Amino acid sequence: MTSLTGLVTPTERIRAAGRSAVRVPPTVAIAAVVIVIVLLWSLVPWLFTSYDPSVGDTAEKLTAPSGAHWFGTDHLGRDVFARVVYGTASSVTSALVAVLIGLVVGSIIGLASGFLRGAVDVVLGRVVDVLLAIPSFLLAVIIVSSLGFQTINAAIATGVSAIAIFARLMRAEVLRARGSVFVEASYLQGGNRLHALLGHVLPNTYKSVVALAVLQFGTSILVIASLAFLGYGDPPPASDWGLLVASGKSYATAPWLIYAPALVIVITVLSVNRISTWLRRTQ
Amino acid sequence: MTVSIDTMRPALPEVVPPVRSTGPDGRPLLSVEGLSVSYGDTSVVRGVSFSLERGQSLALIGESGSGKSTVAKSILRLLPAGESAVRGSVSLDGRELFGLPERQFRPLRGRLLGYIPQDPSSALNPVRTIGSQAHEAAALTGEPDARVRRRDILSVFERVGLPDPERVYASYPHQLSGGMLQRVLIGLTVLPRPALIVADEPTSALDVTIQKLILDLLSELRRDLGISLLLITHDLAVAAERADSIVVLKNGIVEESGSSRHVFSTPTSEYARQLHADVPALNPDRYRIQRGAASGTTPAVASAVTSPAIEVHAATKRFRAGDVDVTALDGVSFTVAKGTTHALVGESGSGKTTAVRLLLGLEQPDAGRIEVAGTPVHGQTPAGLRGLRRHLQLVYQNPFTSLDPTWRVSRIVREPLDRFRVGERADRARLVERTIEEVGLPTSVLSRRPGQLSGGQRQRVAIARALIVRPDVLVLDEPTSALDVSVQAGILELLSRLQREHGLSYLLVSHDLALVRQLADTVTVLQRGKVVESGTVEQIFARPAHEYTRALLEAIPSTSP
Numbered sequence: 001m002t003s004l005t006g007l008v009t010p011t012e013r014i015r016a017a018g019r020s021a022v023r024v025p026p027t028v029a030i031a032a033v034v035i036v037i038v039l040l041w042s043l044v045p046w047l048f049t050s051y052d053p054s055v056g057d058t059a060e061k062l063t064a065p066s067g068a069h070w071f072g073t074d075h076l077g078r079d080v081f082a083r084v085v086y087g088t089a090s091s092v093t094s095a096l097v098a099v100l101i102g103l104v105v106g107s108i109i110g111l112a113s114g115f116l117r118g119a120v121d122v123v124l125g126r127v128v129d130v131l132l133a134i135p136s137f138l139l140a141v142i143i144v145s146s147l148g149f150q151t152i153n154a155a156i157a158t159g160v161s162a163i164a165i166f167a168r169l170m171r172a173e174v175l176r177a178r179g180s181v182f183v184e185a186s187y188l189q190g191g192n193r194l195h196a197l198l199g200h201v202l203p204n205t206y207k208s209v210v211a212l213a214v215l216q217f218g219t220s221i222l223v224i225a226s227l228a229f230l231g232y233g234d235p236p237p238a239s240d241w242g243l244l245v246a247s248g249k250s251y252a253t254a255p256w257l258i259y260a261p262a263l264v265i266v267i268t269v270l271s272v273n274r275i276s277t278w279l280r281r282t283q
Numbered sequence: 284m285t286v287s288i289d290t291m292r293p294a295l296p297e298v299v300p301p302v303r304s305t306g307p308d309g310r311p312l313l314s315v316e317g318l319s320v321s322y323g324d325t326s327v328v329r330g331v332s333f334s335l336e337r338g339q340s341l342a343l344i345g346e347s348g349s350g351k352s353t354v355a356k357s358i359l360r361l362l363p364a365g366e367s368a369v370r371g372s373v374s375l376d377g378r379e380l381f382g383l384p385e386r387q388f389r390p391l392r393g394r395l396l397g398y399i400p401q402d403p404s405s406a407l408n409p410v411r412t413i414g415s416q417a418h419e420a421a422a423l424t425g426e427p428d429a430r431v432r433r434r435d436i437l438s439v440f441e442r443v444g445l446p447d448p449e450r451v452y453a454s455y456p457h458q459l460s461g462g463m464l465q466r467v468l469i470g471l472t473v474l475p476r477p478a479l480i481v482a483d484e485p486t487s488a489l490d491v492t493i494q495k496l497i498l499d500l501l502s503e504l505r506r507d508l509g510i511s512l513l514l515i516t517h518d519l520a521v522a523a524e525r526a527d528s529i530v531v532l533k534n535g536i537v538e539e540s541g542s543s544r545h546v547f548s549t550p551t552s553e554y555a556r557q558l559h560a561d562v563p564a565l566n567p568d569r570y571r572i573q574r575g576a577a578s579g580t581t582p583a584v585a586s587a588v589t590s591p592a593i594e595v596h597a598a599t600k601r602f603r604a605g606d607v608d609v610t611a612l613d614g615v616s617f618t619v620a621k622g623t624t625h626a627l628v629g630e631s632g633s634g635k636t637t638a639v640r641l642l643l644g645l646e647q648p649d650a651g652r653i654e655v656a657g658t659p660v661h662g663q664t665p666a667g668l669r670g671l672r673r674h675l676q677l678v679y680q681n682p683f684t685s686l687d688p689t690w691r692v693s694r695i696v697r698e699p700l701d702r703f704r705v706g707e708r709a710d711r712a713r714l715v716e717r718t719i720e721e722v723g724l725p726t727s728v729l730s731r732r733p734g735q736l737s738g739g740q741r742q743r744v745a746i747a748r749a750l751i752v753r754p755d756v757l758v759l760d761e762p763t764s765a766l767d768v769s770v771q772a773g774i775l776e777l778l779s780r781l782q783r784e785h786g787l788s789y790l791l792v793s794h795d796l797a798l799v800r801q802l803a804d805t806v807t808v809l810q811r812g813k814v815v816e817s818g819t820v821e822q823i824f825a826r827p828a829h830e831y832t833r834a835l836l837e838a839i840p841s842t843s844p
Contacts, residue, residue: 139809181684188643189748199698202285203689248678 028278031271041088051079053086054237062254071260080244084261087239094155094240095220096235101159103213106166109254111205113167115197116163116175121171128164136161140223144232151224152232158223162216169212169261173205180204194226211280218272241265310377311513312337313358313479318371320353320362320535327353328535330371335528337478340505342522342543344558345532346767347738351515354532355481357512359398360388376478393423397472397510399482403464403489407456413467414452420471432774435474443500462493466500473504479511486521490630491794491838492572498525517768519555520564520797520840523547531555561772564792564797564839570779571801572612590657592756592788593619593642598651601638611637612814614651619805621754624782624789625821628796628835634812635792639760642790643666643677656755673703676749680761682741692719692744693729699752714751722747723777739770743777750781758790763798775802797839799825808832 024032037222051069056078065072071080109128113121133137136158144150145156177183178201186196221241227233228242236247241261248257307774308656311334320328328350335341343351356362358373360380373380376395379386392398400406408416414436421432434451440448456464464484472480482501486494502525505512516522522529523543530540531554539552550556560566600612612634619625627635640646641655653660655675663671676699679685686695693715700711716726722743733741742762749757759778763771779802781787793799799806800820807817808831815829827833 098707180687181679181681182687184645185677185685185748186687186698187645188672189699189752190672191698192665195702200687204687 002204017201023173025278027274029273034267035275037051038088038092038271040265041085042092043089043184045082045088047086047261048085049079051082053082056065062251064254065256065260072254073255074248074254080260081258083239083244084264087241087244087261090151090234090238091221091241094151094158095100095217097152097155098162098220098224099213099217101156102204102216103209105159107170107209108161109163109167109178110170110172111174111197111202114171115178115201121199124167125171128167131161132168134161137223137226140227141230141232144208144227149235151228151238154224154227154233156219157227157232158220161223162220165216166209166212170205170209173199173208175203177204186189205227208280211276214272214279215276218269221265221272222269297569309522311335312376312581313513314372314374315354315358316372316374318354318357318373319369320357321368326535328357331532331535331537332371333530333537333540334452335479335511335513338505338509338511339528340502340514340526341484342514342516342526342529343532344516344519344522344529346517346769348534350535351517351532352483353535355483355513359392359481360395363392368724377803381775382493393420393472393477394475395478397475397477397480399465399472399480399485400438400469401484401487403461403468404456406468407464409456410456411530413454413456413459417452417467417471417474420474423475437472439468439470441727443467443473443504445470445494454601461489462497465467465489465497469497469500469504473508473510476508477510479513481513481515483515484517485514491796492630492834495838501525518562518840519547519558520562520767531558558769561570561769562797563771563775563795563801567800569801572773576596591618592621592656593617593790594652594654595642596640596652596654598638598641598642598648598653600634600646600648610812612641612648615807615809615812616651617807617814617817619788619790621755621788622782622786623804624791626791626793626799627809628793628799628806629809630794630835631813633809635809636760638809639677639758639790639792639811643675644671655678669703673752674755675758676752676754676756677758677760678742678745678749678762678782682738682745683765685745686741688733691729692731692733692736695733695744696729696751698749701749703752705752708724718747718751719744722750722782723773737770738766739773742770742774744768746774746777746781752784753785754787756788756790758792760792761794762791764795771798778802779817796835797826808835 055072056076058077060069060073061075063069063073069079069081071084074080074083106226109124112122138153139161140157143160144153147153147156178196180200183196183200186200191199224233225240225242225245228240229246231246233240233243236243241264244261245258245265248254248261251257304356314334316332318328318331319326331350331354333341340504343354345351353362358375358380362369367587369381371381375391378391381392383397407413414433417436417511418429418432423435424432424435426432426435437448437452440451445451445466448705451459451463451467459467469485480501485501486497489497495541499522501512501514504510512526512630514522514526523546526543528540528542529546531546531552538554539546546555547559550559560569595618596616597614598612598616599610599614602609602611615634615638617625617627631636634843637646641648642655642660644663647661655671660668660669660671693712696715696718697711700714705711706714715729719726719729724740724743724747728736728740728744733744762778763774766774769770775798778789782789789802791799791803803820805817806823808815808823808829810831816823816832823832824836827836
């Protein structure tokens with residue numbers, strides 16, 4: 001290992017020093033750990049629980065949380081922790097799909113209206129106004145109703161309702177960047193509008209958009225869980241987090257059926273928000 | 284369009300050296316001893332000591348990062364608490380300021396100790412009238428009657444040379460020019476009759492002719508009201524002209540101190556000598572000698588027979604601002620001979636920036652003709668304009684905004700090569716390295732981003748970017764006004780060398796006549812969009828024909844303290 005340190009160039013050493021100089025607050029570290037666990041749940045759920053999420057032992061139905069069943073069991077004796085862990089993949093993936101739709105479509109709209117201005121800006125601006133005027137949850141409900149009751153449709157609906165926010169932010173950032181002196185300098189150096197857009201405007205806007213995307217990821221988990229709670233997602237035996245809360249509400253004697261998945265949702269969303277805030281501040 | 288009245292005021296009488304006088308007890312008014320300031324592990328000011336007598340003025344000079352502003356802030360106790368560690372002693376009027384509880388220090392601010400900030404436009408609240416903010420300063424006099432306070436404010440406005448004090452009183456900050464705002468702030472500072480005024484680069488945000496008037500006003504008030512002045516500046520010429528004594532700071536250490544006459548005429552430290560050599564006003568022929576030695580003859584004469592590099596003929600440009608047409612440029616003509624430097628001189632609003640934008644094809648003229656090396660700039664196809672720009676490059680005023688912060692230096696310098704498809708791909712990296720070395724930077728900067736470079740280094744990168752396609756003409760838009768005097772000297776040195784080596788033609792845009800005298804061969808003076816005078820540098824400086832040119836010339840700090 002000693003030979004490796006000798007190979008590090010001075011610039012790399014400076015960069016490494018710069019990286020360690022960024023202090024990570026403890027709450028951000030905790031949030032990051034939470035996110036990593038949630039991501040692992042969605043990728044390799046079988047490593048975290050030995051129970052099958054869809055097979056229960058009816059003799060053990062509605063038992064309270066214990067060492068054997070961390071989050072207790074439901075009315076069919078299925079382990080709630082296992083159901084939460086196995087439901088993560090669907091919840092996280094749909095949130096990612098939602099963010100991706102909002103990010104890509106919203107950014108393109110914002111980029112086009114901010115960079116081209118004129119008629120394009122006016123038309124796209126009014127479309128965004130219409131999107132903003134309809135409450136996003138209502139819009140999502142309408143979209144799911146017309147596309148069909150599936151989690152993926154709920155994700156698309158959530159994504160569409162987020163387009164307006166991304167478009168607005170992107171437009172503002174593009175306007176700021178395209179007015180910069182270095183963009184004008186790029187024209188003088190023989191660059192055309194495409195060079196300016198891809199080379200200078202985009203790299204100078206993505207940072208704040210990425211921070212919004214992270215924030216929107218947390219919101220999407222919440223919106224999709226709400227849609228699932230109302231029955232706008234995949235039907236049981238799927239175990240989306242929102243669906244778990246919804247099916248738990250029928251058993252007043254077993255409050256953990258609601259609290260355990262709800263707690264997971266709350267902790268995940270709070271962690272995502274904390275990281276987003278930190279990203280925005282440390283830019 | 285706001286027309287500043289400052290330019291119309293006659294110059295104030297010359298400053299009479301004040302009579303040396305100490306306080307009643309013979310102690311100096313301000314005495315700083317062994318002042319050291321550090322932020323964390325970095326020490327910014329180390330063992331600085333100086334004293335200022337009553338009614339005298341002292342200039343604290345040095346480049347940015349020398350700690351001069353930190354010294355001022357520690358005297359005013361404006362350093363961020365908790366982040367900075369201060370040692371030493373500062374006593375004002377016999378009172379030790381450090382260790383004084385905030386409750387006892389607050390009454391001294393304003394009444395004993397006044398402060399004039401660098402940028403007057405950011406020092407006033409934009410949503411309140413001047414008058415309502417003036418009452419805050421007037422309240423320091425302890426006068427209970429608001430009507431009397433109002434009368435005091437109006438009379439002090441008159442005293443600092445503001446016309447129509449009633450109108451100023453009722454105005455909002457954005458309705459006044461920068462020079463008028465600085466007069467307001469000076470008026471409010473002297474209103475409570477402090478014993479000491481700390482002025483932190485009080486004119487660096489103002490136009491040249493106004494700078495002189497503001498400095499004249501400060502000298503006059505100091506003489507008439509017996510106020511001491513601690514002037515913080517980076518300009519040795521200004522310090523020598525305005526202060527009785529000078530303290531030269533470098534890296535937080537006093538390099539030299541003494542009377543202005545002494546420091547100025549016989550500097551003992553190497554650094555003070557360097558500063559002296561770097562000030563354009565004091566060394567008018569610094570680069571001329573080099574250039575003359577290279578060509579053996581005056582370039583303007585030598586190349587007068589060949590075709591000009593730039594020809595601007597009767598260019599006119601109007602802008603619509605609301606309902607009124609503003610003529611930014613009114614029938615302006617000038618030519619730049621090949622291999623020479625032509626300077627476009629004027630204050631903000633004179634149209635010099637518009638002229639540059641027309642020349643580069645960034646704006647369309649309403650009338651007139653502009654040619655670069657015989658090719659018209661306007662009426663070109665985009666491809667034609669692109670081809671033209673290959674031979675015509677611009678160095679922007681502010682290197683902090685002209686370089687993309689997300690790009691590395693190697694990519695920034697390489698961009699024109701890629702866009703204009705110059706040379707083979709493999710050769711471009713080598714050319715980038717060579718150009719970076721040519722502008723005096725180590726090749727290690729290539730992997731850095733602009734944020735990791737100093738202002739001077741950034742401007743060198745900007746020059747390398749403009750130079751790499753080997754243009755014939757370089758337009759320099761106030762290339763050093765965002766930089767320190769000593770950094771400026773390095774950049775000017777570089778520009779002068781590059782011109783000699785590559786036979787470049789420069790169009791230099793500047794408001795600083797001292798700099799123009801150093802670098803330019805011919806000059807065009809612009810005022811409100813019109814050419815008021817043009818000719819060779821020698822003609823203009825020896826026999827200015829127009830009153831406005833004379834006002835600009837007077838703004839150069841005089842070299843005989």
